[in-house]
Amino acid sequence: MDTAFLLNSMWVMLGAVLVILMIGGFILLETGSTRMKNAGHIAGKTILTFSIGSVIFWAVGFGLIFGKGNSLLGFSDFFYSGYDIDGMSLSGAVFFLFQLAFAGISLTIAFGGFAERAKLSAYLVFAVLFSVIVYPPIAHWIWGGGWLAEHGKQDFAGSTVVHLTGAMASLAATIILKPRIGKYNKDGSANNLAGHNQVFTALSVLLLWVGWFGFNAGSTLSVDAGFFGFVAVNTNLAAAAGTVAAMIISWIVLGKADVPMMLNGALAGLVAITASCAFVETWASVVIGFIAGILVFYSIRFFEKMKIDDPIAALSVHGTAGVWGTLSTGFFATKELATVGQPGLFYGGGLHQLGVQAMGVVVCGAFAFIVSFILLSIMKAAMNGLRVTEEEEIIGLDMSEHGSYGYPELVKVEQKLKA
Amino acid sequence: MTECSYSQVKKHRFERMAEASKDHFQLNALHDNIYKRVIQLAIENVSKEYGPPPCSFSFFVTGSAGRLEQSIWSDQDHGLIYHHPDLDMKSYFLILGKEISKGLYQVGYPYCDGGVMSSNPMWCKSISEWEVQLNRWIEESSWESIRYLLIFLDARILYGTDNDVHLLKNLIFQKVNTNQLMNKFLNNTMFYKKGINVLGMLLPETHGQHAGALNIKEIGLFPYVNALRLIAIKEKMSETSTLLRLESISETMSSVIDKPLYTKQFLKLLNYRLLLCDQTDYDSGHYLSLKRLTKEQTKDVKDMIKHGAALFAVVRKLLEKEDSYGAK
Numbered sequence: 001m002d003t004a005f006l007l008n009s010m011w012v013m014l015g016a017v018l019v020i021l022m023i024g025g026f027i028l029l030e031t032g033s034t035r036m037k038n039a040g041h042i043a044g045k046t047i048l049t050f051s052i053g054s055v056i057f058w059a060v061g062f063g064l065i066f067g068k069g070n071s072l073l074g075f076s077d078f079f080y081s082g083y084d085i086d087g088m089s090l091s092g093a094v095f096f097l098f099q100l101a102f103a104g105i106s107l108t109i110a111f112g113g114f115a116e117r118a119k120l121s122a123y124l125v126f127a128v129l130f131s132v133i134v135y136p137p138i139a140h141w142i143w144g145g146g147w148l149a150e151h152g153k154q155d156f157a158g159s160t161v162v163h164l165t166g167a168m169a170s171l172a173a174t175i176i177l178k179p180r181i182g183k184y185n186k187d188g189s190a191n192n193l194a195g196h197n198q199v200f201t202a203l204s205v206l207l208l209w210v211g212w213f214g215f216n217a218g219s220t221l222s223v224d225a226g227f228f229g230f231v232a233v234n235t236n237l238a239a240a241a242g243t244v245a246a247m248i249i250s251w252i253v254l255g256k257a258d259v260p261m262m263l264n265g266a267l268a269g270l271v272a273i274t275a276s277c278a279f280v281e282t283w284a285s286v287v288i289g290f291i292a293g294i295l296v297f298y299s300i301r302f303f304e305k306m307k308i309d310d311p312i313a314a315l316s317v318h319g320t321a322g323v324w325g326t327l328s329t330g331f332f333a334t335k336e337l338a339t340v341g342q343p344g345l346f347y348g349g350g351l352h353q354l355g356v357q358a359m360g361v362v363v364c365g366a367f368a369f370i371v372s373f374i375l376l377s378i379m380k381a382a383m384n385g386l387r388v389t390e391e392e393e394i395i396g397l398d399m400s401e402h403g404s405y406g407y408p409e410l411v412k413v414e415q416k417l418k419a
Numbered sequence: 420m421t422e423c424s425y426s427q428v429k430k431h432r433f434e435r436m437a438e439a440s441k442d443h444f445q446l447n448a449l450h451d452n453i454y455k456r457v458i459q460l461a462i463e464n465v466s467k468e469y470g471p472p473p474c475s476f477s478f479f480v481t482g483s484a485g486r487l488e489q490s491i492w493s494d495q496d497h498g499l500i501y502h503h504p505d506l507d508m509k510s511y512f513l514i515l516g517k518e519i520s521k522g523l524y525q526v527g528y529p530y531c532d533g534g535v536m537s538s539n540p541m542w543c544k545s546i547s548e549w550e551v552q553l554n555r556w557i558e559e560s561s562w563e564s565i566r567y568l569l570i571f572l573d574a575r576i577l578y579g580t581d582n583d584v585h586l587l588k589n590l591i592f593q594k595v596n597t598n599q600l601m602n603k604f605l606n607n608t609m610f611y612k613k614g615i616n617v618l619g620m621l622l623p624e625t626h627g628q629h630a631g632a633l634n635i636k637e638i639g640l641f642p643y644v645n646a647l648r649l650i651a652i653k654e655k656m657s658e659t660s661t662l663l664r665l666e667s668i669s670e671t672m673s674s675v676i677d678k679p680l681y682t683k684q685f686l687k688l689l690n691y692r693l694l695l696c697d698q699t700d701y702d703s704g705h706y707l708s709l710k711r712l713t714k715e716q717t718k719d720v721k722d723m724i725k726h727g728a729a730l731f732a733v734v735r736k737l738l739e740k741e742d743s744y745g746a747k
Contacts, residue, residue, distance in 0.1 A: 055541075120483075185627075185628060189626070189627065189629075189630035189631065190625075190626055190627065190630060191509070191627050192624050192625070192626035192627065251617075252616055252617050252618060253616055253620070254616065254622065255613040255615070255616045255622045255627070256613070376692075
């Protein structure tokens, strides 16, 4: 067996492991950004929905994305059994696992919009529907040789495919579920339902940051010329620039160095560079990350003002930054690096690539949102509502959905104090 | 009988409030008047059960009442000094302190969360005990005891003799140069809520019931109040109100502090709070809704905040400079 095949397989396997470990990052991110009474539920359901997503991906997801079909959907390779894939210089099973991890991340992002109020059953059903109907078509269009791939859409590791898709499903969910009890006052002003653990949130960002090397650099799918190193450098720079930018803008506008905002800036930088990490120069990744850090700040404020209650800022971090990241290659993709599509506006490519990127964002975003909205609406009607009762929401989903608290002693003390 | 009398004072308060609340000075005179009536009633009530006060005593208010800077709603801040060192007296004056506190509560002054009330043994002491306590606070110089000293420095007599408070404050003034006390006073009051960002935009609350409103007490008033209290300590002033403290600034200090400017700004700030804040309750009374302001008023508010910050910075620089000379 040739060395390249083995090394590629090793490298992408490492990438898959890192990406799956990002689920741990999301557990910390989501629990840290929400309240104590829902912590056990959030941690547990994240593992559970990733498991559901994994099985569905194996059964149908992979086939719908990468199977032979038309420009809209693939139709072969269901119930994948571990064989190698023609024309690929790495183990088929490794490639499969890597792709499975991506689908799992997108699903986890979608559930951000469910936080602290959706029934457990809503998670279970939507995990299946999202993994069959929402994610695979978009992934096929861009990565599976579908119609957007034919246009030369640039989305190296999934700003659109993974992040925007997840965020749009999340948006549909937040709109249908409505804000959490206590988020908005009668006069329309918003309350800050602060997360219970900033240390979790900070650790989650670090875990995701490291995981992102698997996500982006792993997406090279090969060790050829050590190009993954370049991708990793761009990734790191964008995350750093996003962090700094969010800190600066929150200090300028709010007069304080807001920790959750800074952390969201790091994630926004990572999401934004996901599409462009292989197509742009290092200085551009700093600019892309920096702009993402600014955008996420205004985006969070915008959604809050629009009365869209997004507990973990999934819409801004994955949606807004995902859109920006996708568009960014239309500006910054260089002639040498644009192995897919054309160079961007700043490199003599004119508006062509920007147009392709914009079309991709609009079509994929609209598809993910509309389909998710319809699916969730049907679920709402069929399942007698997606949301837990008021009483259940107040006692916390740990108790209402699972029968025990993630922090039994502390929640009991808190309730005693309130009584 | 008791309830009835306090309720009469309460009625009086509400009858006069509408008129008095149009003017800052009238309003504070009314508060003083109500306090005095409550003290008188409390003495009468306690006398009926325990006899008349066993020795002479003074009652002081502190906090915003001490500084004559109360708004329509204000919580209680007060203490008591009696003139006989006998331990037996303590229980009597504590009973009196509790009665005054209860009376004030009944006429509409919420209890002080921090316990600065003459019903609390810490704030109800004989003059010699007060001396011991103040000396201990100076000695300790912990964050908490420095805070108590600062509270005491705003004390103003409402019943009894002014001399009591002067005597005790002098005790602090004399020791200002020891134990780096001045520096500690400065450090204890240095942090205040930021009101304007670097772009010159106001920073209202972003969340909660008062979203969109500015906490005018912490952002606007505190820098002036704290700066002038520091000056008062440095110049050993007996005045407690920020405006009077400004007026009493010495010639030398006047060269660096623009008295007329800050007087005008601070008075304006008090009037903005009184006339433009939502005065439905104690909490809301400190929040200025920015939506209701005209363009000129918004500019005014910015100016008041900026001048407050500038004033504090000047005072800070002054004290730090002296401190560094002292260290040499």
